[in-house]
Structure formats: C-alpha cells, structure tokens
Amino acid sequence: MAGLEFDADLHKEKKRRFKVALVYPPFDDKRDRSAYYVVPPLGLLYLASYLEHEGFCVEIHDQIYELKTGILKEGPHLYQAAAERIVAGRPDVVCFSTQCTTSPGSVSIAKRVKALCPGIPIVLGGHDVSFIAEDYLHSFAEIDYVLAGEAEETLPELIHCILGGADSSRINGAFSRKADGSVVAPHGEATRVKVLDHLLPPAYHLVPDLRSYFALSRRPTILVDSGRGCAFACEFCQTTLLNGTKIRYRTVSSLVDELKVYKQRHGDFEAYFVHDLFTARRGFVEDLCDALIEADLGIRWQCRCRIDQVDRKLLARMARAGCRMLLYGIESGSHETLSRMNKRAKVSDPQDIVGLVKQTVDAGIFPSLSMVVGTPEESLADLDATMALAYRFQQLGSVNAFIQLMSPLPGTALAKRLMGRFTYQGQGIPTAFSQGIEFDNGKRLEEDEALISSHPHIFQSFQTVVPDHGDFDLCVDVSTTYCKLLEIYRRTFGRLRELRGSSYLAMFSEWRQFSLKAKQACVLGGLKDFEIWDLFELYVRHECGSALSSDPALSEFFHFEHLLREVTESPPVHARKTSGPATGRLALADGAKLYRADCAIEGFPDSGNALIVATPDRLHLLELTEDQADAIALALDQDGYKKLSDRAKDVIAKLTRPLVESGILVPEADSRFCAARELVA
CATH class of the missing domain: 3.90.930 (Outer Surface Protein A; domain 3)
Structure with a gap:
C-alpha cells in the first residue's frame, strides 16, 4: 500500500463494512454434449483471498454455477436477474472477470447494476480487457475501472483507493475515468505475482460446496494453478502478453500438499493443472510425477502441453503418475501455416506429430488435439493438410480431434497485424472464442448481438477473416462438421477417398455440395451431430450406391459405422451391482x-x-x-x-x-x- 495516503483508523473502520462482489458472468458452451467438469472460477477464488486478507468483505457470484443449477434462467431476462442477485448482496463495488465470450454479458449486467445502484463503482478485469482497457472505458459509461493483468496484488490496492477516494493511477495496470470522461492510464504495467508459492489459498469457502459442483460434472474436477507464463510468442495467443515470457512454476511440494488437502476434504476427484505450458521445464514435470507416484494419492490429472516438449519416456512417467488427459495445441497440418503463426515448433512434420500422439495414446493418456482453419494467408493446400492430419488423428482412436475457426484476440500480434481484414459476420459463424452465450433458444440475446455488432474493435473474438484462398464458407463447414463426420464415419469416408483417388478436401467438398443442396443452405454451420451423420448416410446411399454394392470393404465399413452411430446415440452403459452369474436369457x-x-x-x-x-x-x-x-x-x-x-x-x-x-x-x-x-x- 506504499504511496497511498489514508486516515488509517477511519479507513480501517470503513474497510470492515466494505463489501466487494466478484462476478463470473453466465456462460454455457453447449458444443460438448455434457460438461466434462463444472468448477468454481479459480481466478476469483485467489482474488477473494487477497481481498479478505486485507480485511474486506467479499462475495463471489459464480453465474455459470447459478445457470447450471437453475438459479438463473436462460432467456431475455437473464442479465436483469443476474444484476438483481448481485445487488441483493448490497456490495460497495462490483468486479467482473471477463473471458472473450463473456465480455458482452459483463457489460450488459454492469449496465443493469448501475441502473439499480447508480453510484456503485464497476471494475472489469481479465484477458481481453487487459489489452483494450481504454476502449472499454471510452465506450461504456457504466465501467469505471479496468484492471489489467494478474490482479492478486493490485486489486486490493484498487479497492483501497476506491474506499479512500485516492488516485488509482499509481496502481500498476489500473485504468480509470475522470469526471469529464477522459481516461487515466496507469503509470506502470500490470504487476505479476513473482513467487507462486506465496499465493494465498483459494477462497473455496465463498462458493457452494465442491460436491455440488461435482454433481454437475461428468468427472469431479478441481483446478490447480501449477504455473504461469510462456516462453513462446505465437501470433494468435494472449498468454505471453498477460503472464509474461518468464515461466513461473510452483514448487512440487506445494502442489502435492494442496492435492493432499483436497483429497482429505473432498474424496475422489481429478486435478486439472491450469498452465498453458505445463511441460516447458522437463525437470519440473519429472519431479512432480515422482512425487505423485511416491505420495500415491490415487488422483488422476490432466494438463496442457506443447507436443514438441514430450516424448515416450516422459509420457510414460506422466501416465504412471496419474495423467489421463491432456490438450495439445496442434494448430495446423501445414508447416507454412505454423511458421506464419510464429509457433516455433520443433516438431512440425505430420508424420512426427502423429507419432507423438500415438505415443500419448499408447501411454494410456487421452489427448485432445486442437486445430484451426481460416487463417489469413491460408491456401487450399494448407487447409487440405490440416484435414489430412485430423483424419490421421482419428485413425489412432482414443483421441478428441477438433477444428475451430480462427478469430483474433485483443492485444495479439495477429489482431494488430490484420485488424483491417477481420469482420463480424453474424452469430451463425462460430469461432474458437465466440460460443457459450446462446441464451435465447440456441441463439444470442438481441442485446449481445447489438453490442458485438456495434463495437467490433472491442469484441474481437467474434470476428473472422476471409483467407487468401477466398472460400470462407468452406472454412466454416470444415470447422463445424469435418471432425464430427470422421468421429463416426472415418473408415467409410477414407475408403471413398481411396476409391476416388481424391484429396481429403476434395472428398469433403463432394459430400458438402450434396449436403448444401439437400439442406438448401449456404453453409452447414449449426447442424446437430445427428444431422451431419444423416446427411453423410444419405450421401453414401444416393451418390455411392454402385461402390457400396461392388466394394466389400466399403460395405463392411459403412455397416459397422452405422452401428457405431446407433451406440453413440444410445444411453451410455453403467456398471451394475450383481451378486453372481446372471441366469436366463x-x-x-x-x-x-x-x-x-x-x-x-x-x-x-x-x-x-x-x-x-x-x-x-x-x-x-x-x-x-x-x-x-x-x-x-x-x-x-x-x-x-x-x-x-x-x-x-x-x-x-x-x-x-x-x-x-x-x-x-x-x-x-x-x-x-x-x-x-x-x-x-
């Protein structure tokens, strides 16, 4: 609190009664058929601990949880109900955590909070606002402050300033607005936590019991902040900008101790180590694995990795220590595209990438494989290379390969380099960071659409670009249907491609043209899984009848995959209690x-x-x-x-x-x- 001048006794007395509301706005991404996990917002739990440590009263509004449990209802009155719940707690200041897609909702709820309590200060923080703070303050009168970057140390300082009426510009990363509407920028950049072991424990006592979150999840999961920072500078990513190029890890002992506490309190769960570059330092991963093996906690865990930072030996060690899932940012099957992204990948040959994914599967780890299409300089050859790689991933089995549509993120080199080319083309075009706020019968609320359309420089993650090859609609359809199609009909698709001697793109385009005609549509985006599979079965029967009757392999594949589909669409199997062998039929x-x-x-x-x-x-x-x-x-x-x-x-x-x-x-x-x-x- 150096440099901030207050009447200490009076300030201390006010602080006891001063309540801060921390809000994570509504979000529900329905692309996954059921949520793998629902968890409290870890970032807000850390912020709450720091505020409580300073003596403030804190209330957390996890509006994802409130939406999932029916406390909040989807529909045109969602944001009003969310604001009323916040105001009902009688806070003195309201702070929103925003993440790309939730930014419009944060603004809409903030407007209603201001309408209900005109004098209440509103603070925004999070990824997007950290890089375009002045734009938010110029555009939305309801927002009083934007706090950029990691905020564990700076949010308590800002709240002290608000309470004492002091100048906030001396707080690193804090932007504010004067009475005349002009924006005051901070004197210094956002402060980062230097030693992560010094982080205060997350304030789980301020959210519902974790068992209630577990009940909403396919697998009970607890997020664990294991490290921050990234030494790379991929053109499309905000991580380095937000958390710095210096990688900061927590010590192995602190992580194991935290897991032991959770195990004792909550029983069985999976841990998710939330660091984008978990395997950046091999020695850390090896030491953590050895400690987990020795502790024998029986905890499964998952993480995020670069595929060029693992090998068979490390993967085997991770699996033995309990790793069961991980996410690889593959991005593209094209070496040229990876180079343009500044990915700096040591492994970029598709054969080598597939080999490492196979080693992951062989180790007993289930990998999710993220790819993007619709990059600015993308050629049709680049697109085909990514589709070919996705197909080869599917051949391995036991993977989750998915393709998303590229969109810019505020502050990134990509957004700055090509901002003039990115445009908003409506909610029918799902990007990597635009889904999860479809609160009006599967569509966005009108006010969200109005905000996104009228402030394109702010809500950048909803925008896309027409790639150099010119066929944007093709990119939309590849991102929304290709991997879902291969999920069931990969063998049939592959056999037809072999019989025709065509590329992956050409084979897909043939089915796509048939489907567009059948649907009388311009794009296939928005189709349900069963609609994609229906269209493919219709295509095979109507357009490939002669091949189906003359090629035994194609016929076998198609029949087998039809059964795969039937099983996929059936209720899942669950183990049952039995006292002995079943008798009878x-x-x-x-x-x-x-x-x-x-x-x-x-x-x-x-x-x-x-x-x-x-x-x-x-x-x-x-x-x-x-x-x-x-x-x-x-x-x-x-x-x-x-x-x-x-x-x-x-x-x-x-x-x-x-x-x-x-x-x-x-x-x-x-x-x-x-x-x-x-x-x-």
Whole structure:
C-alpha cells in the first residue's frame, strides 16, 4: 500500500463494512454434449483471498454455477436477474472477470447494476480487457475501472483507493475515468505475482460446496494453478502478453500438499493443472510425477502441453503418475501455416506429430488435439493438410480431434497485424472464442448481438477473416462438421477417398455440395451431430450406391459405422451391482452392440469379434474371443437359448459374467433396459 495516503483508523473502520462482489458472468458452451467438469472460477477464488486478507468483505457470484443449477434462467431476462442477485448482496463495488465470450454479458449486467445502484463503482478485469482497457472505458459509461493483468496484488490496492477516494493511477495496470470522461492510464504495467508459492489459498469457502459442483460434472474436477507464463510468442495467443515470457512454476511440494488437502476434504476427484505450458521445464514435470507416484494419492490429472516438449519416456512417467488427459495445441497440418503463426515448433512434420500422439495414446493418456482453419494467408493446400492430419488423428482412436475457426484476440500480434481484414459476420459463424452465450433458444440475446455488432474493435473474438484462398464458407463447414463426420464415419469416408483417388478436401467438398443442396443452405454451420451423420448416410446411399454394392470393404465399413452411430446415440452403459452369474436369457444394454466382422476393419480387433460400448466418456471396442462372441450370441438368441442344456447355460453364464457386472449385458427381465432386439450383425 506504499504511496497511498489514508486516515488509517477511519479507513480501517470503513474497510470492515466494505463489501466487494466478484462476478463470473453466465456462460454455457453447449458444443460438448455434457460438461466434462463444472468448477468454481479459480481466478476469483485467489482474488477473494487477497481481498479478505486485507480485511474486506467479499462475495463471489459464480453465474455459470447459478445457470447450471437453475438459479438463473436462460432467456431475455437473464442479465436483469443476474444484476438483481448481485445487488441483493448490497456490495460497495462490483468486479467482473471477463473471458472473450463473456465480455458482452459483463457489460450488459454492469449496465443493469448501475441502473439499480447508480453510484456503485464497476471494475472489469481479465484477458481481453487487459489489452483494450481504454476502449472499454471510452465506450461504456457504466465501467469505471479496468484492471489489467494478474490482479492478486493490485486489486486490493484498487479497492483501497476506491474506499479512500485516492488516485488509482499509481496502481500498476489500473485504468480509470475522470469526471469529464477522459481516461487515466496507469503509470506502470500490470504487476505479476513473482513467487507462486506465496499465493494465498483459494477462497473455496465463498462458493457452494465442491460436491455440488461435482454433481454437475461428468468427472469431479478441481483446478490447480501449477504455473504461469510462456516462453513462446505465437501470433494468435494472449498468454505471453498477460503472464509474461518468464515461466513461473510452483514448487512440487506445494502442489502435492494442496492435492493432499483436497483429497482429505473432498474424496475422489481429478486435478486439472491450469498452465498453458505445463511441460516447458522437463525437470519440473519429472519431479512432480515422482512425487505423485511416491505420495500415491490415487488422483488422476490432466494438463496442457506443447507436443514438441514430450516424448515416450516422459509420457510414460506422466501416465504412471496419474495423467489421463491432456490438450495439445496442434494448430495446423501445414508447416507454412505454423511458421506464419510464429509457433516455433520443433516438431512440425505430420508424420512426427502423429507419432507423438500415438505415443500419448499408447501411454494410456487421452489427448485432445486442437486445430484451426481460416487463417489469413491460408491456401487450399494448407487447409487440405490440416484435414489430412485430423483424419490421421482419428485413425489412432482414443483421441478428441477438433477444428475451430480462427478469430483474433485483443492485444495479439495477429489482431494488430490484420485488424483491417477481420469482420463480424453474424452469430451463425462460430469461432474458437465466440460460443457459450446462446441464451435465447440456441441463439444470442438481441442485446449481445447489438453490442458485438456495434463495437467490433472491442469484441474481437467474434470476428473472422476471409483467407487468401477466398472460400470462407468452406472454412466454416470444415470447422463445424469435418471432425464430427470422421468421429463416426472415418473408415467409410477414407475408403471413398481411396476409391476416388481424391484429396481429403476434395472428398469433403463432394459430400458438402450434396449436403448444401439437400439442406438448401449456404453453409452447414449449426447442424446437430445427428444431422451431419444423416446427411453423410444419405450421401453414401444416393451418390455411392454402385461402390457400396461392388466394394466389400466399403460395405463392411459403412455397416459397422452405422452401428457405431446407433451406440453413440444410445444411453451410455453403467456398471451394475450383481451378486453372481446372471441366469436366463440376456439382452445387451442400449449402449452396446455385438459386431462380428466379415473382413478386416481398421482399428477393429484382429479376432473379428467385438462389443461396441458407449460409456459416459467415449466409445470403446472390446475385443472378444470366438467363444465369448458365440456365448453372447447364444444368450441373445431367444429360440436357441431355450434349446441349450443346463450345462451349456452355466458355461454361458460364466463367460458373460464380467459383461453383466459391467452393465453391458443385462438379464432380459431387467425393466430398466429395452426389450431384446435383433442386435447381432
């Protein structure tokens, strides 16, 4: 608090009664069919701890949680209800954390808070506002302050200034507005926390019990701040600008101690280490893995990595220590595109990239693979290279490959270099950072649209660019449908491409043109998964009939993948309690099918027999021996099962018991599952 002058006793008395509301605005990205995790906003939990340490009263409004639990309702009155909940706590200042997509909502809620309490100060912080603070203050009279960068140390200083009526320009990173409307910039750049071990513990006592968050998640998850900073300077990314080029790690002991506390308090959960460059320092990762193995906490975890910073040995160590998922920013299959992005990738050859992803899968780690299209200088050859790489990822199985549409982020070199080329083309064009605020029956609220349209220089993440190859609509359709198509019909797509001798782009374009005509549309963006798959099945049957009848492999692939789709669209299988082998005829659960292949299928077990099973996480192919497959087929056969001897039925019961325990096979009389159908292909 050096340099800030107050009447100490009076200020201390006021501080006891001064309440700060920290708000994370509503957000709900429905692109994923169900949320993998719902977690409290970690950044706000840290800020709250620092404010409480200074003696302020703090209230956190996690409006994602409030939306998920029905406290807030989607629709035209969402922002008014959000503002009323904030004001009901009678805060003295309201601070919003904004993240690209949530920026319009923050402004809209702030306007309503001001209408309800005209004199209340409003503060914005977060990624986007940190780089265009003056634009926000010039454009929105409701915003009084913008606090740029990491704010653990500077937010308490700003609140002291607001309480004492002092000049905030001496606070690093704090922008404000004078009475005449002019903006006052700070004397210094935003302050960063130098030693992360000195961070105060997150204020979890200010949000609902974590068990209530766990109940909203597919996997109970806790975010852990393991490090900050990035030594790279990718043209499209804000991380280096926000957190600096110096990588700061917490010590291994502090991380393990934190996990032990969470384990004791909350039981089983997964940890997510939220550092964009988790593997930047190999020694840190190795030491952390060794400590986790020694501690034997039984905690699974995930992280974000650069693919050129891992190898087979490190991945095996991470898996042994509990790593089960990670995110790689692949970006593109084109070396030229990666160079233009200033990715500085040590591994850029597609064959080497695929090899490292395979090593990840082989280690037992499930990778998410992020790619982008629609970059400014992109050629059709660049686009095809990315599509080819995505296809090869899908061939590996047990991956989550996805393609997004490039958009600029405020402050980045990309935004500055090509701002004149980026335009807003409406909410039907989903970019990497524009989804999650569709609160009006799947569309954005009118006021959000009005803000985004009228302030393009502020809400930049909603914008796109027409690439040099000129076909922007093609990029939209690749980003919204290609990976979803390959998720089910990759083998059929690949076989058709081989028969036609075409590129990945050409094969996709042929299906796309058929689909556009069938839908009488200009773009395919906005299609549901089942609509994409319906269109592909229609295309194969109508346009590829001769190939389907003359090529056994194509026919086999198409039939197999149709069953994959049926399983995907069925309720997932859950393990069930059982006291012994099931007796009597069995039925397959809705989320399972038996498949016996007549010819070799890529990625299918060599035995030619498998169960296709959908669990809450993903699809699985469970290899069966010939005897196991025969036993299941007999257990499903109504007439055949009745003719079996008691001894044969006992053998079937023993062979199928593990599948009954896992919930894949159920007694026919079990009313929780559909009646037996013809399931043997």
